[in-house]
Amino acid sequence: MAEPLKSHFGPEIPRRIAGMISAVFRRFDTNAFLAEVLNGYEALDLTPRGRQIAKALRRHLPDDYAEAAEILIASLGPKLDRTEALGMAPFLYLPHVFFVAEYGLDHFEISMQAQYELTQRFTAEFSIRPFLVRYPEQTLDHLERWTKDSSPHVRRLVSEGTRPRLPWAPRLRAFQKEPRPVLALLELLKDDPELYVRRSVANNLNDIGKDHPALLVETVRRWMTDATEERRRLIRHALRSAIKRGEPGALGVLGFGKKVNVAIRNATIRPKRPRTGGSVTIGFEVVNKGSRRQRVLVDFRVHFVKADGKTSPKVFKLKTIELAPKETLPLGKTISLTEMTTRKHYPGTHRVEVMLNGAVNLLGSFELVKRIDYK
Structure with missing residues (x-):
């Protein structure tokens, strides 16, 4: 039987986080923080453990959210240097994204800065979603700028964080109803040099197609014009659910629209x-x-x-x-x-x-x- 994920997120994780924070914030009460976090910690699963650490961080960092967020950012370790086979190590920052999502909604700019940094070390695809709901235009403006960022992790946040049906996350109902703002971002990423980003674009399109099959077909038909082989692979991956459903338009895009004898x-x-x-x-x-x-x-x-x-x-x-x-x-x-x-x-x-x-x-x-x- 596979080892539960929480076993990779034991008491050493809050201890490590405490050490990182105390290195940049001398007034951090490590002992009080750990006593609070580890109370009942063993009985919790992975996500509740992350939330418990985030709660304790809020109580033991300065009351001013902006100051607390600056301390968290300053405490972060090195950025990820690759996009594959990352394992569980980046989950060290799970509490940090919970912190931003749960306590940072009233502080847009510093929270976006924190997520920009966090996604280069873990991911911010879940924490970005409350900001898309409350501040759709402002957040989309940031994401459009991030499509040109040098970090593939930042570019992937654009496509992954806007997925209308991101697994294990609340759906983005507004984008389920009207996905064109998301499609405008995906248009800028469809030929991204990183497969890591292109697969995320395909997954987002796959989500959109579940609610808007005709719009999916219209989009990929347009993308097929002068498409590179990389873009064709993206399109095939984006159409996988539509193909499984036997949708004629999707089958036609891939050359399987005719009845066979x-x-x-x-x-x-x-x-x-x-x-x-x-x-x-x-x-x-x-x-x-x-x-x-x-x-x-x-x-x-x-x-x-x-x-x-x-x-x-x-x-x-x-x-x-x-x-x-x-x-x-x-x-x-x-x-x-x-x-x-x-x-x-x-x-x-x-x-x-x-x-x-x-x-x-x-x-x-x-x-x-x-x-x-x-x-």
């Missing part, structure tokens, strides 16, 4: 009655019935049974294939039926379908049976 044969689902905790293997053949070579996007989806007995579809990406005239290609995949943090498995009939350029074909079904453990 192929057949599905020899479909197999084994076992027909798998048990929870096991797996099921799905196989089939795709046959080109035509006299011309055909390019086909092949995905399949399983309608998983939920706790209430209803079903919810899950699309599994398979591959893009090219079939010569009359050619037959076998395809398949094994699906795990073990418990996951993102999906639980319930007994019942699970329908299985294959999607060819978005067109749905029924493959069959399997009956998931609850495993009984005999002791």
Whole structure:
């Protein structure tokens, strides 16, 4: 079993933060700060630990927020020198972003300065969101300037912090309703030299497409003009959810908009009655019935049974294939039926379908049976 994240955020973290602050603010009462933070600390998960440290910082730094924020900024360690494989080390600054988000809303300029510094050491994608809600025009003006910043971490904050549906964060309802201010920022970042930033741009577009599918297609069609291969990869990543949903406009952008003249044969689902905790293997053949070579996007989806007995579809990406005239290609995949943090498995009939350029074909079904453990 994976080690819980909070184990990487033990008592050594507030001790280290206290040492950093006391080095620049001699009046900091380290002992009182640590006594407050560590009271009940062991029982808390990662996020509550960060919030508990932020609360204690507010009580033990000067009452004047601007002065407190300046001390926090002065205490920060070196900036990140890369954009990949960062691990848990940057989480040292989790309490700092909570501090800014929870206590800095009435102090716009110094809070934006703090987030500018923090995102170059950790991230400020969560703390920037309350400022986008309260001060949308002022915050967007800052973010537009930051699209030209030399730091990829700052540029990524522009695209990641404005995601309307950022995971584990409150949604930006105003941008869900009207995403064009966000699209104006993404336009400036679509050819960013850093993959780290471009993938964030793609994720933001993917979010926008869930609420505005036509606007997503309109945007990426325009971006396809004279697109570099890097931008094309961005577009493919941005369209991934729309492709899974089988949306014709998105499929058309990637060249899969036409109906294909192929057949599905020899479909197999084994076992027909798998048990929870096991797996099921799905196989089939795709046959080109035509006299011309055909390019086909092949995905399949399983309608998983939920706790209430209803079903919810899950699309599994398979591959893009090219079939010569009359050619037959076998395809398949094994699906795990073990418990996951993102999906639980319930007994019942699970329908299985294959999607060819978005067109749905029924493959069959399997009956998931609850495993009984005999002791």
